[in-house]
Amino acid sequence: MQKKRWIARLLALAAAATLLWPFGATAAVKNKFEKRSVLLDTGPRITYWVYVPENAGDGPLPLVIFLHGSGERRERALVSGLPQAINEDLVVPPPAVYLVPQLPDTPIKWEHLEPHLMTMMERLESEYSIDESKVTLVGFSLGGNYAWEIAARFPDLFPRLACVCSRVPEEMDPLSLLSCDVRVYVGEKDTNVPPDSAIAFASALHDAGVRVGLFPYDGSHSQTVKHVFEDQDVINWLCWAE
Numbered sequence: 001m002q003k004k005r006w007i008a009r010l011l012a013l014a015a016a017a018t019l020l021w022p023f024g025a026t027a028a029v030k031n032k033f034e035k036r037s038v039l040l041d042t043g044p045r046i047t048y049w050v051y052v053p054e055n056a057g058d059g060p061l062p063l064v065i066f067l068h069g070s071g072e073r074r075e076r077a078l079v080s081g082l083p084q085a086i087n088e089d090l091v092v093p094p095p096a097v098y099l100v101p102q103l104p105d106t107p108i109k110w111e112h113l114e115p116h117l118m119t120m121m122e123r124l125e126s127e128y129s130i131d132e133s134k135v136t137l138v139g140f141s142l143g144g145n146y147a148w149e150i151a152a153r154f155p156d157l158f159p160r161l162a163c164v165c166s167r168v169p170e171e172m173d174p175l176s177l178l179s180c181d182v183r184v185y186v187g188e189k190d191t192n193v194p195p196d197s198a199i200a201f202a203s204a205l206h207d208a209g210v211r212v213g214l215f216p217y218d219g220s221h222s223q224t225v226k227h228v229f230e231d232q233d234v235i236n237w238l239c240w241a242e
Helices: 002-021 081-087 109-126 142-153 196-209 223-228 232-238
Strands: 033-039 046-051 059-068 097-101 130-140 160-164 181-187 213-217
Touching: 033 109, 046 081, 046 109, 059 081, 059 109, 059 142, 081 097, 081 130, 081 223, 081 232, 097 109, 097 196, 109 130, 109 142, 130 142, 142 160, 160 223, 160 232, 181 223, 196 213, 213 223, 223 232
Parallel strands: 059 097, 059 130, 130 160, 160 181, 181 213
Antiparallel strands: 033 046, 046 097
């Protein structure tokens, strides 16, 4: 009987931890992001997460969009990168509207969710006072690969672009980002996404007259994303608070 009560106690503790952190981790970290979803005429219902700091005021506010990597599918978008840094109080998030779309656990790619992303942005613009001249698109790994593409096609929507540990699509024209302020973050020991293509493209952007900064870190894939998003100066730049 005593053993059964002990097992029941362990199960109750495990359930409580899951409620406090809905992504399977055991750490009792408060999730600051509000879960929402969008369903269009075609495609599945897509989850996204929104956070606005309590001290944000009435606006107008910058909009910061974070596109996660392949390892954060299936409602794991908040477990690394910018949202993790915010949730774990590793940085102080400046006043802004933070949008984190969520890739489902299916073969769907970021480019398939472009209509959903545009709808998310429209909804936030109708709900909050957003400064459309201060929108930052941030992509990590797989999300960074797509961030290059969509920013090149819609440069007026994304005045700032930050790609972390990402591959640059082949035959991408540096002049397509002429109106953007770009930052490229790479890990020199990154074997998941070797930094060569991003470094070469950063050089091509500079030669084309694009405002670009290249920031190499002496670390691996996971070390680099940790360094980038735990740097308050980086966060301030992303949020137009530098």
